[in-house]
Amino acid sequence: MKKLILIILTISLFSCENNTFKEYHTFSDILWHKSDVINFNFDINNPGKYNLYLPLRYTQGCPYKSILVNIKLISPSGKQTKINKEIKIIDNNNEYIGEGAGDIWDVEDLAAKDFKFDEKGTYKAEISQNTTEETLAFIMEVGLRIKPVKGEK
Numbered sequence: 001m002k003k004l005i006l007i008i009l010t011i012s013l014f015s016c017e018n019n020t021f022k023e024y025h026t027f028s029d030i031l032w033h034k035s036d037v038i039n040f041n042f043d044i045n046n047p048g049k050y051n052l053y054l055p056l057r058y059t060q061g062c063p064y065k066s067i068l069v070n071i072k073l074i075s076p077s078g079k080q081t082k083i084n085k086e087i088k089i090i091d092n093n094n095e096y097i098g099e100g101a102g103d104i105w106d107v108e109d110l111a112a113k114d115f116k117f118d119e120k121g122t123y124k125a126e127i128s129q130n131t132t133e134e135t136l137a138f139i140m141e142v143g144l145r146i147k148p149v150k151g152e153k
Contacts, residue, residue: 020050024143025127030059032139038127040144044117052112053145054127056087060103062138065090068130069142071111076121084130085111104140114149 021042044050054069071083087109091097098107117123125144129136 019145019147020044021144021146024055024057024141026141027139030138030140032129032136032142034129034131034134036128038142040125040127041122042125042144042146043122044120046148047117047120049114049116049149051110051147051149052083052115053108053147054085054087054111055106055108055141055143055145056089056098056139057104057106057141058089059138059140060096060100060105062089062096062105064131064136067136067139069111070126070128070130071144072126074124074126075117075119076123077119079119083112085109108145 021040023040023042025038025040027036052071054071056067066086066088069085069087071085073081073083075081087107088097089105089107096105098105100106127142127144
């Protein structure tokens, strides 16, 4: 009986997240090259306002205070929207930002608040780094999380 309650509680916690889309790309060599364009395809079944988040996983030793990231969203009809975002990694006290576990750190940045998806269908997101460095070391993963704004259907 205790196992059943634990399973139900776990499912309830994860179902409360209510993401429309959540996916990650792993850099197997822990290097994000300027030429690496990360592609995600996702469906919007209910046009409306959504928040877009950029989760980033990096390792201890990451020397960058922030990383510049470009996001290009392509609608089902081909309309393109570009979002430029700076993901902060180290604060003004030279401390890592985010949640740390051992040598691994996770930070999630709100890339676009109340972003309006006007069309129903499959969208494409292209994410690339836009720093002066040709290669960013210590970067393990980058992702995209899309969550509907409360009150939107």
